[in-house]
Amino acid sequence: xxxxxxxxKFRVLKTGQSMTLLxxxxxxxxxxxxxxxxxxxxxxxxxxxxxxxxxxKGEVPDGYNVSRLKKQNFLLGLESAAxxxxxxxxxxxxxxxxxxxxxxxxxxxxxxxx
Amino acid sequence: xxxxxxxxEMTATEGAIVQINCTYQTSGFNGLFWYxxxxxxxxxxxxxxxxxxxxxxxxxxxxxxxxKGYSYLLLKELQMKDSASYLCAVLDSNYQLIWxxxxxxxxxx
Numbered sequence: 001x002x003x004x005x006x007x008x009k010f011r012v013l014k015t016g017q018s019m020t021l022l023x024x025x026x027x028x029x030x031x032x033x034x035x036x037x038x039x040x041x042x043x044x045x046x047x048x049x050x051x052x053x054x055x056x057k058g059e060v061p062d063g064y065n066v067s068r069l070k071k072q073n074f075l076l077g078l079e080s081a082a083x084x085x086x087x088x089x090x091x092x093x094x095x096x097x098x099x100x101x102x103x104x105x106x107x108x109x110x111x112x113x114x
Numbered sequence: 115x116x117x118x119x120x121x122x123e124m125t126a127t128e129g130a131i132v133q134i135n136c137t138y139q140t141s142g143f144n145g146l147f148w149y150x151x152x153x154x155x156x157x158x159x160x161x162x163x164x165x166x167x168x169x170x171x172x173x174x175x176x177x178x179x180x181x182k183g184y185s186y187l188l189l190k191e192l193q194m195k196d197s198a199s200y201l202c203a204v205l206d207s208n209y210q211l212i213w214x215x216x217x218x219x220x221x222x223x
Contacts, residue, residue: 004156042118042201042213043157058210090156100145100164101209105156 001026004106006091012112013081021076021109023091030096032074033058033103034066036087043090049074050096081113116140118214120202125220126192134187134200134217142207148176148187149201151216157201160187189219197221 004025013019023032030051035043045058047066055066063085065077074093078085088110092103118138126132138146145164149157163169163178163185175188187200199216206212 040122040215042203042215043211044213045210048210100162101205102147102159102162103211105158107156 003027004091004093004104006089006106006109008109009107010110012114013078014114015082017081018077018079019081019111020078021089021091021111023074023076023093023106024072025074025091025093025104025106026072027093027095027104028071029093029104030071031094031101032068033092033094034064034074034076035090035092036060036085037090037108038087046076046089081111083113085111086113087111116204116206116212118202118204118212120200120214120217122215123218123220125222126189128192128194128221128223130192131188131190132192132219134189134202134219136185136187136202136214138183138185138202138204138212138214140204140206140212143180144205144207144209146176146178146185147201147203147205147211148185149203151199151201153198160200192221194221194223 033048034046049068052071091106094103120136148160151157161176201216202214203211
């Protein structure tokens with residue numbers, strides 16, 4: 001099992017450009033999450049999904065959109081990138097049947113917006 | 115508001131014991147997690163506490179006091195590979211994880 005994978009691993013964008021980050025999991029997990037991690041701050045939840053076709057806003061959703069068309073995939077879109085979106089983005093998934101909702105993380109995408 | 119506090123950085127010696135503290139104030143409580151994150155890598159699960167007391171797992175133990183809003187992670191027989199950041203996170207009333215900023219642990223020979 002690959003677990004949680006993310007593409008791309010690194011990306012540099014210019015202000016105003018758009019891009020999509022792809023997250024895939026092969027553990028048949030219901031729940032999926034997108035976080036950003038910035039120096040000196042905890043992981044912050046951007047959007048999450050509790051099942052195929054459903055998404056919800058997290059703590060810092062502005063400037064991002066998501067889609068969960070297939071259970072195994074969770075896409076994060078930046079329509080018009082800004083320097084404030086320079087960050088490391090982590091995708092995670094968890095099993096709805098788990099008693100404590102342990103989250104499994106992908107390797108991260110390092111995004112720089114110039 | 116919701117808040118999780120942990121020290122920014124700690125230094126310890128190989129073979130020694132270190133305790134990393136975490137205090138929290140959250141809207142509801144459904145458990146506390148500790149994750150380990152090596153530089154440039156993803157966080158990985160270490161422990162989960164929902165009841166008061168100590169959970170031991172090999173060289174790592176985690177303690178919880180819900181009445182005090184306090185937890186600690188205890189690492190014994192430190193090894194160089196334990197150099198990493200340790201993240202404390204609380205599952206709130208909405209079953210969302212609230213994360214601390216992490217404690218960077220530096221192990222010296």
